[in-house]
Amino acid sequence: MPVLPKIIEGKFIADTIKDEIAVEVRKIIASGKRPPHLVAVLVGMDPASESYVSGKEKACKQVGFISSVYRYPEGISQEKLLEVVNFLNNDEEVDGFIVQLPLPEGLREDVIIESIDYRKDVDGFHPANAGRMMKNLPCFLPATPMGILTLLERSNIDTEGKNCVVLGRSNIVGTPVSILMGRKAKPGNSTVTLCHSKTKNITEICSRADILIAAIGQPHFVKADMVKEGAVVIDVGIHRIPDNTSPKGYKIIGDVAFDEVMKKCSFISPVPGGVGLLTIVSLLQNTLKAYRKEIYP
Numbered sequence: 001m002p003v004l005p006k007i008i009e010g011k012f013i014a015d016t017i018k019d020e021i022a023v024e025v026r027k028i029i030a031s032g033k034r035p036p037h038l039v040a041v042l043v044g045m046d047p048a049s050e051s052y053v054s055g056k057e058k059a060c061k062q063v064g065f066i067s068s069v070y071r072y073p074e075g076i077s078q079e080k081l082l083e084v085v086n087f088l089n090n091d092e093e094v095d096g097f098i099v100q101l102p103l104p105e106g107l108r109e110d111v112i113i114e115s116i117d118y119r120k121d122v123d124g125f126h127p128a129n130a131g132r133m134m135k136n137l138p139c140f141l142p143a144t145p146m147g148i149l150t151l152l153e154r155s156n157i158d159t160e161g162k163n164c165v166v167l168g169r170s171n172i173v174g175t176p177v178s179i180l181m182g183r184k185a186k187p188g189n190s191t192v193t194l195c196h197s198k199t200k201n202i203t204e205i206c207s208r209a210d211i212l213i214a215a216i217g218q219p220h221f222v223k224a225d226m227v228k229e230g231a232v233v234i235d236v237g238i239h240r241i242p243d244n245t246s247p248k249g250y251k252i253i254g255d256v257a258f259d260e261v262m263k264k265c266s267f268i269s270p271v272p273g274g275v276g277l278l279t280i281v282s283l284l285q286n287t288l289k290a291y292r293k294e295i296y297p
Helices: 010-030 046-063 077-089 109-115 129-133 144-154 174-180 203-207 256-265 275-292
Strands: 037-041 066-072 096-099 165-169 192-193 212-214 232-233 239-242 249-251 266-270
Touching: 010 046, 010 144, 010 275, 037 046, 037 077, 037 275, 046 066, 046 275, 066 077, 077 096, 077 109, 096 275, 129 174, 144 174, 144 232, 144 275, 165 174, 165 203, 174 192, 192 203, 203 275, 232 256, 256 266
Parallel strands: 037 066, 037 096, 165 192, 165 212, 212 232, 232 266
Antiparallel strands: 239 249
């Protein structure tokens, strides 16, 4: 009889970690100190960004963090946004903050990110944190790659010596997670192949993977013929597509054709209910570290 794949329960893992953080926050408050404070800067009205920031606010409330959102219209100037970042850099009661990406056209994401104090960069995008990650030094890891590692670790999935294929080379997910999976650590110690839009024989390469991480940004890109029997599949994609049968008028799917791929997997993360939940949890974990000054004393 075929072995049913194990669905990686992102919600259970996320809730467990939030419970652990909440215990720590209660201890902080009981000692007479203020709780950690996480801020999100949101520019424009992008639905996906709105949803993500709303999820962050909810998670902060669950663990006892202070949560603030600075909202600005799409037409904000780069100079004004830099002033906001500078204000947050110097606010001693803000432990960590994110500038929600993508930013509207006309704003230089690289300039904005580099203006963030790396000691408050809980998204892990600042070059200082990216460089320290490259050298396997203590740093704030980018939230989604960190969430992927957490899913693997908490699901007791062995990565050492495994053939890991990463689909997608973005600076936010694909490139950093390829580095993290190959580093001398646990999870890590994998042999990593990074695939992208120019990769030839991509189906053949993916079909040899023990661990396949799909972050290519294309709905249902990964089909069953791209997956090795018994592989671990982590789906990072999130796409909103029309669905007349849903009360919302849409449904959320990933980069992986879940129904056909799951029949070949040993483990698979669902969308929704997988990596996305751990991305927010990673922000909370980084903010707690920033509050305690664990990374940068």
